[in-house]
Amino acid sequence: MAAERVRALASQRAVVIFGASNCCMCHAVQTLFTEMGVSWAVHELDKDPRGKDVERALAGMVGRSPPVPTVFIGGALVGPTDRVMSLHLGGQLVPLLRQAGALWL
Numbered sequence: 705m706a707a708e709r710v711r712a713l714a715s716q717r718a719v720v721i722f723g724a725s726n727c728c729m730c731h732a733v734q735t736l737f738t739e740m741g742v743s744w745a746v747h748e749l750d751k752d753p754r755g756k757d758v759e760r761a762l763a764g765m766v767g768r769s770p771p772v773p774t775v776f777i778g779g780a781l782v783g784p785t786d787r788v789m790s791l792h793l794g795g796q797l798v799p800l801l802r803q804a805g806a807l808w809l
Contacts, residue, residue: 706761709754714776718806719744722762723773725751729785730773736792742806778804 714720719737723730725748737744749755749772762771766784775782777800782788791797801807 706754706757707765710758710761710765711779713747713758714781715779717743717745718778718804719801720776721746721773722749722758722771722776723747724749724770727772733773733775733785733788736788740798740801740807742801744806777801777806 710722713722719742721730721733721737721744723734723746730746734744734746747758749759752758759769759771762774763769765771765781766774768784771784773785775784775788782791782800788797791800798807
């Protein structure tokens, strides 16, 4: 049930970040996307009454706990901060964002 909720939330926008309000790595990922001109949505699990269930589902998806931040682009799981940064440094993030309709440049 929580995994279905994750998929539904992840499909609502081109870029969706599951995070926590006090997470510095969540802030770093949000800043990266903002500086790239990408509009994103964030779901802060610590402010969600069902956040613990979502957190467990995300941990299973990414294979680590805590699983925040976890990024979805175009409804597809990209992963945590290290995966996003790796894609960015490798020049693969911009094409992925363009394909999802999150970036038009």
